Amino acid sequence: SELLNKYGSDRKNLIPILQEVQEKEGYLSAESISELSSYLGISENDIYSVASFYSQFRFIKPGLHTIRVCQGTACHVRGAARVLETVERELKIKPGQTTPDGKYSLETVACIGACALAPTMIIDSEVQRNMTPQKVTDLLNKKIKAADDAR
Structure with a gap:
């Protein structure tokens, strides 16, 4: 939630938010995407569409x-x-x-x-x-x- 406070609820911040979530968690979990969807008012499908366009984002927890x-x-x-x-x-x-x-x-x-x-x-x-x-x-x-x- 400190992350959301940092960026606010502006949709234009989606990519930096996704980058920070992945930096913290190692990947973009379904739970994180669901939370972002609610907070930013963007559908989960739209978030997945944006994130999957960029090869830097992972949806599976990485190994140690x-x-x-x-x-x-x-x-x-x-x-x-x-x-x-x-x-x-x-x-x-x-x-x-x-x-x-x-x-x-x-x-x-x-x-x-x-x-x-x-x-x-x-x-x-x-x-x-x-x-x-x-x-x-x-x-x-x-x-x-x-x-x-x-x-």
Whole structure:
């Protein structure tokens, strides 16, 4: 509600409000959209239409860790497809999905701007460079083992 106080009930503030909701919650939940609909006097369908137009908005709760595999030209030429296939196989999910335990989400991105390091992927905010299928497997096994050991 402090968010709504900050922006008021003006419809023109929908996108910044959605951005802040997602920043706080990690995604746009059905409950949040329903609350915004009531407060702003905009139908839930209209809010979904606006939000789904922009690729930055998510409607599914993300995993604890987000893996983004670059699909830019340099990464593509240097094997990004194999990197992505390896992540999919190791985690048993496709881009846009989250593992059943809620630990990992997988996304593809157009370019992360680290072309000299291609192929790349980002785990949370850490850029992984010059990835190969074996490096992906080793890295994910290390991260998963570290997470399991921390429990």
